[in-house]
Amino acid sequence: MCGIVGAIARRNVAKILLEGLSRLEYRGYDSSGMAINNANGVHAHRAVGKVQALKNKCEEAPLDGHIGIAHTRWATHGAPAEHNAHPHISNDRIAVVHNGIIENYESLRENLIAKGYQFASETDTEVVVHLIDTYLKPGVSLLEAVILATKELRGAYALGVISKEDPDMLVA
Numbered sequence: 001m002c003g004i005v006g007a008i009a010r011r012n013v014a015k016i017l018l019e020g021l022s023r024l025e026y027r028g029y030d031s032s033g034m035a036i037n038n039a040n041g042v043h044a045h046r047a048v049g050k051v052q053a054l055k056n057k058c059e060e061a062p063l064d065g066h067i068g069i070a071h072t073r074w075a076t077h078g079a080p081a082e083h084n085a086h087p088h089i090s091n092d093r094i095a096v097v098h099n100g101i102i103e104n105y106e107s108l109r110e111n112l113i114a115k116g117y118q119f120a121s122e123t124d125t126e127v128v129v130h131l132i133d134t135y136l137k138p139g140v141s142l143l144e145a146v147i148l149a150t151k152e153l154r155g156a157y158a159l160g161v162i163s164k165e166d167p168d169m170l171v172a
């Protein structure tokens, strides 16, 4: 069973997110990851296995920002592998973590590929982030883009979303 953590704070949220993931470890998972928004955009680390593997990556290349999302994954679509671990990212500007299943992901994936999106994973989740990207335009907030995207999703799911276009917003 996967877990999602999100944080907004005046200090760097990296430690808060890692602490949150550690508290969720008892639920079981196969990989973990986190994304943080800062002045330079969205940055992420992902790792297969224990949250400690993600902590190691964060020590080697620290992430620093005041808003972020994190995830422990229990794979349903796509093998437990780093390229399938969350967060998934679209256009270097939106990051999504997802708990659950998107039942209609195959048709959404075909439509998005026809629009030119390239998929980096075998997950159902990746359609969500690219779909939000299709809606996120000047004059449309991240929240509005997520609401529009979720109207197209079928299934049972929970999401955490951040974007460099709306650097102070975390949509859950």
Ligand code: GLU
Pocket (backbone or CB within 6 Å): 001, 002, 003, 072, 073, 074, 075, 076, 077, 078, 084, 098, 099, 100, 101, 102, 123, 124, 125
């Ligand atoms: N269905 C998604 C995946 O396979 C999310 C799984 C989960 O809830 O951890 O990546």
